[in-house]
Amino acid sequence: MQITSDHDPLLALGGRKKIRDEARKIREKYFGNIVTASKNYFIPLIKYCRNACQYCGFSRKSEISKEFEDMVVNLDQLKDKLKEAKEYNCKEILFVLGDRPEQINRNVREFLEANDCENAVDYTVKACKMAVSMGLQPHVNLGVITRKEWEKLKPVVASAGLMLENISNRLTEKGQVHYASPDKIPKARIESIKAALELEIPFTSGLLVGIGETDEERIKTIETLANLANEFETLQEVIVQPFHPLPNTPMRNTEECPPYLLLDTISATRYILPPSLNVQFPPNLSGFPIHYGINAGANDLGGISPITPDYVNYSSPWPKWNFLMKQLRSYGYDLVERGPVYEKWKKYSILHEKHKVT
Ligand code: SF4
Numbered sequence: 309m310q311i312t313s314d315h316d317p318l319l320a321l322g323g324r325k326k327i328r329d330e331a332r333k334i335r336e337k338y339f340g341n342i343v344t345a346s347k348n349y350f351i352p353l354i355k356y357c358r359n360a361c362q363y364c365g366f367s368r369k370s371e372i373s374k375e376f377e378d379m380v381v382n383l384d385q386l387k388d389k390l391k392e393a394k395e396y397n398c399k400e401i402l403f404v405l406g407d408r409p410e411q412i413n414r415n416v417r418e419f420l421e422a423n424d425c426e427n428a429v430d431y432t433v434k435a436c437k438m439a440v441s442m443g444l445q446p447h448v449n450l451g452v453i454t455r456k457e458w459e460k461l462k463p464v465v466a467s468a469g470l471m472l473e474n475i476s477n478r479l480t481e482k483g484q485v486h487y488a489s490p491d492k493i494p495k496a497r498i499e500s501i502k503a504a505l506e507l508e509i510p511f512t513s514g515l516l517v518g519i520g521e522t523d524e525e526r527i528k529t530i531e532t533l534a535n536l537a538n539e540f541e542t543l544q545e546v547i548v549q550p551f552h553p554l555p556n557t558p559m560r561n562t563e564e565c566p567p568y569l570l571l572d573t574i575s576a577t578r579y580i581l582p583p584s585l586n587v588q589f590p591p592n593l594s595g596f597p598i599h600y601g602i603n604a605g606a607n608d609l610g611g612i613s614p615i616t617p618d619y620v621n622y623s624s625p626w627p628k629w630n631f632l633m634k635q636l637r638s639y640g641y642d643l644v645e646r647g648p649v650y651e652k653w654k655k656y657s658i659l660h661e662k663h664k665v666t
Pocket residue numbers: 357358359360361363364365366367405406407451489491
């Protein structure tokens with residue numbers, strides 16, 4: 309079914325209170341009092357990126373690290389990190405890379421060559437194989453890639469992700485957040501997401517809230533995600549991610565996404581998406597008590613690492629698992645650990661089917 313909105317998105321959906329109530333009811337019906345999250349281990353495999361998103365704290369503009377050695381994880385370091393992940397009982401290994409890093413940095417090209425890899429995708433495949441050989445479950449996020457590249461990754465990943473962020477071409481124009489970022493052109497992102505979904509890779513996408521988009525653009529983005537979920541079976545979760553300003557970025561003085569807007573967007577997402585899809589928000593960025601987000605319609609808190617930082621939002625540490633568990637329990641919710649692939653989608657994951665990981 310194609311979903312379309314009227315001009316005023318909140319009115320088209322029935323108003324804020326109606327959406328909040330409906331979203332809560334849907335979450336209660338399909339997820340009861342269960343809230344899920346994954347204990348993950350974040351590995352920023354290659355931090356260089358050919359894009360120039362105005363809010364980015366991950367890539368070469370990062371304040372944390374500028375030396376080449378801090379921008380890539382070599383295979384020896386990787387092995388140590390994977391061992392540490394096992395020690396901390398993290399099932400999920402989150403591999404994150406910038407888009408096409410080999411295109412903008414000669415050192416990266418030489419590094420990849422020295423590892424017998426043509427590009428960052430090949431290196432990610434190598435890293436995933438190492439993780440799988442140690443009984444771990446890779447979830448990869450390496451930006452916009454082609455169908456052929458997804459085909460290479462499918463046998464070695466548990467799941468993968470690519471945020472849609474926003475479907476607005478306007479945001480790629482000069483002066484906007486996604487200017488000079490070829491991989492943020494909505495058509496390119498949708499094509500890459502569709503390629504992964506056609507290959508039935510358990511998949512995560514989502515939207516970024518508060519980056520200068522209009523209400524209408526935000527709703528249309530949710531509708532696009534809903535249409536993808538209706539068309540393909542393996543979109544398993546949608547992240548509603550608030551913009552959070554980071555030091556040393558062009559948007560450091562921009563107001564962060566207000567909590568009410570995040571809550572409204574969580575509710576609208578839950579209301580518009582197919583009801584059994586998982587709706588997630590990051591508890592380290594929300595700016596409100598966790599149960600507010602659950603009451604607004606979310607049922608998942610994403611990856612929470614017991615040991616690594618959130619390299620994307622490095623100034624916002626993840627809350628501790630026990631703290632979240634206690635807090636949620638006091639409001640009647642149970643926090644349940646999941647891996648990168650939700651139960652219903654495990655039949656699509658080669659890792660679960662072939663390697664029998666649990
Ligand atoms: S695509 Fe991602 S890593 Fe690259 S500049 Fe944009 S936010 Fe940063």
